[in-house]
Amino acid sequence: MIKNRIVYTSMAILLLLFGVMVAVLPNLGIETKNTEYSYETLVFNKSKVTTVDIEIPQEDWEDMLENAADEELKQANITINGKTIENVAIRTKGNLTLRSVVNSDSDRYSLKVDFDYYDDTQSLYGLKKLNLNNNYSDSTLMREYISYELMEKMGLPTPAHSYMYVTVNGEERGLYLGVEAVDETFLANNYGSNDGFLFKPDGVGSDLKYISDDIADYTGIGLKTNEDNIEDSKLTDMLDAINNGGDIEQYIDVDEMLRYFAVNTALVNLDSYQGNMKHNYYLYENNGVFSIIPWDYNMSFGGFNVGGGGMGGGNPNQMRGNTNKELPEGETDENADIPAVTQSQVGQANGEQAQGGQLNGEQPQGGQPNGEQPQEGQLNGEQAQEGQPNANRDKGGFNMLNGMSGDLMADSAINFSVSTPVSGTTLEERPLLNALLSNETYRAKYEGYLEQLATNYLTEDYIQSITNNLAMLLTSYQEADPTKFTTTEQFLEGVSGDNSLPEFAKQRSASILKQLSGELVVETSATAQGNMAMPNGDTNNEANGNQMQMPDDFDPSQLPEDFDPSQLPADFDPSQMPEGGMGNEQGGKANGGPMQRPDGMGFPNQGNGQATQETGIDKSTVLTATATFSFLVAALLFVFRFNRRGR
Incomplete structure (x- = not known):
């Protein structure tokens, strides 16, 4: 009996120690995950x-x-x-x-x-x-x-x-x-090596047109890694192949890029390579083969100048902000958000400008930091009525609420073309996408990925499950947020209902499937895809014959401070614009000091406001713990049965 008690006591102590190890130690801040990318x-x-x-x-x-x-x-x-x-x-x-x-x-x-x-x-x-x-x-x-x-x-x-x-x-x-x-x-972490070349295209060359075999000519394709070995890059060879009919499979991961463009198209993400700003993506060259990395999607779901959404219009002098700023060594500007000078696709075949406020009008007060309503604008991104140039603008020339909700269900977004998936430009002006979609085999794969998205992921049920979970997770935080741009009601509008992300998914996926089957044909034209108008520009400018035709390498930072588009002649050539920065002073100052929390608004789910430690146990730890626990239980059962036989 003494031996049995000793065995049982020992096993009980081991089980207790096991429980302490699993339940207590991770919460004491001891890192149990043995991996470089935990x-x-x-x-x-x-x-x-x-x-x-x-x-x-x-x-x-x-x-x-x-x-x-x-x-x-x-x-x-x-x-x-x-x-x-x-x-x-x-x-x-x-x-x-x-x-x-x-x-x-x-x-x-x-x-x-x-x-x-x-x-x-x-x-x-x-x-x-x-x-x-x-x-x-x-x-x-x-x-x-x-x-x-x-x-x-x-x-x-x-x-x-x-x-x-x-x-x-x-x-x-x-x-x-x-x-x-x-x-x-x-x-x-994602490619197993960082010895290759990471590029962040945004500017001259970011359309991936072939200029020359001198990589220095592509000033807008910024190299972020491995700068000392740039002569070993195959960038110009890749550009030559996609522009001039070479073997593109030698230089690009075709299947990955087809999946990328399928998602971008399905989500109507036009603040991207597929829009006229041709940015917000990375290229990574690993062993001479290029992959594409997605970036910056706050304007997806048709939020970028489609159907009256997008970033809205404003003073051109506000477009780029401090474009000549010097960043510290090693720093890059990942969020170079530049408003499109573009045209909505569907229903814009005649080059009519997007509806909205005036280019040089006065601005309203804009959204308040605590989600209060502006003095004149509409909370749901409704645009100013024609003839009211001073409505719905903030003091800096940009409507903060314009595009924050927008017309999510606009026909131009729901029925955005899947066969010619570009905005404010043409497929020929986007040679990477054109090279892929011009090949029947690649196009069939691209369409297959679109069908997969429309039937499995960009569906009402799938997106609804995500928005429901996020609503449960985020609502209390959004309510307590002292600096939020919009109201909780607007946030919840996106969760479910007639103007929600699930409803967008429902209608967009249906449109994709109809376009793929040929039941729905979305008309596109060189005019609709190529002409560009200032977003939310003055529709009356059309009468003056001043529709602005912007070149593909248009750089808004070169606009002079006193630029007034209404004074442009009909034969205006933007390529002749003067050089130099904007020289624009700040139109307003941000409030100094941190925001105070609203009275009675506690820190959501945080009790006394202290941060809670995240438990960090990876799969290998879980497997080891499970195996150990199973061994201990088996040992206990063996001892119990052995003890019964001994009696």
Whole structure:
């Protein structure tokens, strides 16, 4: 009996120790995940809202808000889910979105956190850089998140992403979408190597037209990695192949790019290579073969100048903001949001300009930082009525609410062409896409991926399941958000109903299937695809014969400060525009200091406001623990049966 008691006692102690190891140790902050890229689950946990607490000298924070357009780096400490990383760099980020917030009554800026700026050995579970996107222009707060989810479903390398609630020096800043930066860490994690060449096209050459065999001529295809070995890149060979009929399979991952363009087309994401701005994507060359990496989807679901949506119109001098800013060494501008000078596809065959406000009119007060209604504009993105040039504009020349809800169900978005999936340009002007769709075999694959999306992922039921889950997760945070751009009611409109993302998915997927079967034919023309008008421009400009024809390499930063499009002659040639920056002063100052939380509005689900530590147990740990537990149980059963036989 003594021996039996000793055995039982020993087994009980082992079980107790096992329970302590599994249940207690991870919550004490001991990292049990033995992998270089554990940030994918420890930082970007999609089942919860991650807590991000920033500590920064108050004078530095106020200076950052007061001079947000400078994007100056500040030193700070950051705590994410209870884990503190000291001595990190933080700055405001963006381009059009940044400029628009600067010129509004809000100080809700997107932020970039650089964990290894001061110490290149430092990271957060392997993560080197984190973007905190402010969900500008998206009242649903879900467009970018869902877009990345669909990219993942289609097997594309996609930045890690999840929602985060941000505080600065103890004051709440609100609900953001955290997105992994596309950098060396991302490349190594997704491609197994970061020794290749990462390009961020945005400017001359970003349409991927062949210019010459001198890579220096492609000034808009920025190289972000491996700069010292640029002569080894096959970029010009790839461009020659897609433009001049070479073997494109030698240079590009055809299947991956077909999946990418299928998702982009299905989501009507036109602030991209498929739009006239030809940006918001990365190219990664690994062993001479190019892959495409998705980026920046807050304007998907037809949010970019389709059917009256998009970023709205504004003073051309506000287009790029501080385009001549100097970023710190090693920094890139991932959020170069430039408003399209483009035309809606369906119903615009005669080159008529989009409806909306005037180019040079006065601006309204815009959205208030706490989600209050503007003085004159409409909350749901309704445009100013004809003849009211001063309505629905913020003081910086940009309507903050225009495009935030917009006409999500516009026919031009729902029935966006799948056979000629470009906006404000032609297929011939987008040689990568044209090379793929000109090949019958590739086009059949592309259409097959579109059908897969329309029947499996971009469906009412699938998107509804995502929006329902996100509504349950985010609503309390959105309600408490002191700097939000829009109301909780607008946020919930995107979850379900006649003007929701699931309804968009229902109608868009039906349109895709009808177009693929030939039941629906979407008419396109060179005029409709090629002519470009200022977004939400003055429809009366047509009478003056001043429809602006912009070249494909149009750079809004070159517009002079006193530029007035209404004075342009009918034979105006934009390629002759004078060089030089905009020289535009800030139209307004952001409020200094962090926002105060509303009275009686507690920190959602956080109790005393302390960050909760994320449990980090990976699959191998779970398997090991399960095997160990099973062994212990089996040992107990064996001892029990042996004891009974002994009796």
